[in-house]
Amino acid sequence: MTTIDKVIAKHIPQDAPFPSEGYRVARWIEEFCYLTGSFAGRRFRLLPWQRELLVDAYRLEQDAFGRWRRKHRMVVVCIARKNGKSTLAAAIMLYHLIADRADSQRQVIAAANDRNQARMVFDAAKQMVTASPKLSAVCDVQRDVIRYKDSTYRVVSAEAGRQQGLNPSAVSLDEYAFSKNADLFDALTLGSAARNQPMTLVVSTAGPDPDGPFAQLCETGERVNSGELDDPTLFYRSWGPRLGDTVDHLDPDVWKACNPSFEILNEDDFRAAAQRSTEASFRIYRLSQFVRGASTWLPHGLWDSLAREDALSPGEAVVCGFDGSWKGDSTALVACRLSDLRVFVLGHWEAPPDDAHWRVPMGDVRHALHDALKTYRVMNLVADPYRWEETLDNLEADGFPVEAFPTNSLKRMIPATQSVYDAARDGRLTHDGNPALARHVGNAVLREDKNGARVTKEYAASRRKIDLAIAMILAVHGAVMWREDNGDFVGTAILATFEDDEGIHIMGGEPGMFDDY
Template identity: 40%
Template structure:
């Protein structure tokens, strides 16, 4: 983010408002109830980036996702941001939203207690049971929950979603986002810890979808200055029992948070819950395929496979809905580990409508270009839905090899890939798209063995790059079929 956008923004003004008028509402490790709410340096930086402004004076961000483990001061900061929003122009509408009524009242309750404890705020704001009102400007602050879904007619200027990960579905978020469309520089802010990846519908939760979107922006896969994400958490492969990990994940560790609380909690809290609530790590509702950190540990020194090297291409595609993937794996020579990289991936863009389809001609062109770049032993593919393309490429003389994704083929291929990762006998170039697809894979096991699947049947998480890599590695590690011996005949033999 440009530093100039931060300097011309409202972050310091919001911080001054909170520190001047807001108070601690409960006795905590950070201080007694009623003491001034003193922001830390990292919170000042957060507000500076959150409330940045562009050269034209408009706010840079409209949607924000802020992720922190529990007890890092989310509720107090959220309440301060909400109260500041009450003074953001005439007729402001501020809302605290949550998955249920009890959760929705947490931030609102903190804000109300701050008003009652401050002579200046209580002089300007009138308190009701379920609302705060600035009478002079007609601005109002209310709390809403997903349980009472009658939100049409609202026109929010600032919305705080507390613990966004527990929203049962995306409906409330979508309604508030659409309702803010008529406002100048509205802000929709989710402040949350991590959780499970799926909501009550079995699909990716709105929180996890936003988290993945933020990851793609950070990796440079997409560009969207209107979206902001700040996420504190431990790496997936970190030892959750070590104090160094606790400190790494929690910006307020040893300040707002008592280290002794972690020492007690880690002994009595299930690992998955400790990782989500205290380390801010996402967990699947099913068993993850690759252990945390194992794929990153296989990162090699190569940024790409050299031209003219013998390789196998793995292709997994669909016309719409899912993504389409093309992966390259080098064939091992003289004891060298095979290397995995992404050639290309086609995913539905965020702004695309329901009629979007995979650009078939672009896919075919990418396969031809890969065959010109490398010495392609095989193009490994599942013939389902792409029979025409395979026939066209095969007619051009390209080495198409069908690899139906049946249990008989995928179970041993999945096992080979898993063992290669765990034994570090495979390397890769660190492509974030492939890492994301591998992280989306879970194991489904039946009487025939284990194979890959999405976490939920209709989950939008993509795994096509992972499937392509598994197929390509399986064929790259096989000994090539021997060339048929030439046979010679004489007229006497005929």
């Protein structure tokens, strides 16, 4: 009897629909592995979906010589975050390090696009070994490698530049959706050609690029599952909506369908996340749905619903946002009233569509900036300094409050984008209905990556301008921050202001309190 025959006889139930090594993998994990994180110290008890995944992914078939071999060499799992995918991947890789009988001198790899992400699975495996008396007795755990006899389990990332020359028997590739190319994937999968029965486990949440390498791999998996393609070595499973599917991202039944671990997750957390996150972020991370990077920033109809007929009166307290340019683009000046976070366009200069020689009328822009600063009580002018450093420096030298805000700074734009989205979604932000601003907001698309979400053009050379939207974000975010630092203006009228060595001070009161005087 061969080794695999013994495995089948010992671990596979009599009523199993087909032979699978997954039964042995499941039993080994529950026998030797312990959970990490919030459930640290508890034995690993597989959830029904995890057990089913192992059985299906490790299906066995006989080859032409009657030998039992793994049907699948590539297992692709597309699953939303918080479902325990990294923990499961770590346990599977430990199985391949210690108990895989298809190879004797095994090389197991934890891989990802960057080293920090790759270490998430590897560190979970280290914690499992440390927590298990039986595993820690036979494994040597070091910072970047776990050794078992002549076999190793180590970390590799695309940025490390060490992915070539490997001969892995098993690989876990984490969060592949955020890889810009397939270089690491190709190096790892092509390097295992000499192995007897190599296994590559790609586990990732869907991402913002439906044309990227992981999305293409998932599309291939869907075509294999439907019978359109014949590739028995590829196994694919996803719980999220397919690209183009229309689902209500606020429906708890959708949450449950897209999250196989939903029974142990917190529904209130999903509800809160749906309110505080952008729709694109929620669909990607909580539903594992591929969302086009060019998806609109705000939900359809939201901006139009926030329009109000109003005018900004001289002397009102505002924060201004300024996004300047030089040629071929547009320059925008937007004010946000502090009392109610209502947005007004104060100036906009945009290149005509067919005028390649157009230049921003810099004199007109400077005049508009001075006019705004003199007409309104500008508590802060939040401005992108690119190409406008001298003008902004002169304004600051004249005593006006100027805050440089480079819009190419992800650390600043990401929280600003989220802050303005929250204000719009909650109805705290309104605007004057300016059609150019509405067009620019509609042109703005959301870009999602490992750093977070921010607005941008759909592509760098796009003629669809977004400068008014950027200036609006600077103004509203600046107003929100100013209110947090100086008190909420809701329901308060600006009665008088004065300035001393400590800054600008505002005296307020109830609206209409002096109407009789």
